[in-house]
Amino acid sequence: xxxxxxxxxxxxxxxxxxxxxxxxxxxxxxxxxxxxxxxxxxxxxxxxxxxxxxxxxxxxxxxxxxxxxxxxxxxxxxxxxxxxxxxxxxxxxxxxxxxxxxxxxxxxxxxxxxxxxxxxxxxxxxxxxxxxxxxxxxxxxxxxxxxxxxxxxxxxxx
Numbered sequence: 001x002x003x004x005x006x007x008x009x010x011x012x013x014x015x016x017x018x019x020x021x022x023x024x025x026x027x028x029x030x031x032x033x034x035x036x037x038x039x040x041x042x043x044x045x046x047x048x049x050x051x052x053x054x055x056x057x058x059x060x061x062x063x064x065x066x067x068x069x070x071x072x073x074x075x076x077x078x079x080x081x082x083x084x085x086x087x088x089x090x091x092x093x094x095x096x097x098x099x100x101x102x103x104x105x106x107x108x109x110x111x112x113x114x115x116x117x118x119x120x121x122x123x124x125x126x127x128x129x130x131x132x133x134x135x136x137x138x139x140x141x142x143x144x145x146x147x148x149x150x151x152x153x154x155x156x157x158x
Contacts, residue, residue: 011061080124
């Protein structure tokens with residue numbers, strides 16, 4: 001497969017999942033998130049999330065393409081791709097749980113599972129390509145922050 005086509009396809013897949021999850025995010029002025037939900041003083045401004053997630057989904061796609069390029073017929077690549085697919089699904093699921101169900105509690109449980117799956121993805125990607133694993137570190141850091149934020153939102157909104 002052409003490397004450029006693979007790269008574009010992998011980035012598009014990750015961006016598609018991000019876009020799919022965004023259907024659950026609140027529109028500016030939506031009552032639950034913007035008015036009813038108690039947020040900590042350090043809650044990032046809403047405008048920050050789209051550019052951060054765009055960069056993270058691009059990095060995820062680049063990372064994915066590096067692993068796929070090594071050949072999907074090896075057991076380690078197959079395992080890495082399965083775990084990557086799980087974390088991608090969990091990434092989508094956080095928006096559905098937190099915003100769709102309007103539940104910081106379920107969002108926190110979801111993001112905890114997401115965090116674990118990202119760590120596993122990094123470990124497995126690292127066995128295939130150190131660079132691919134390294135590209136996922138910003139994602140892990142952001143989700144670590146988001147996990148703490150989700151936990152705080154759950155505690156502020158029992």
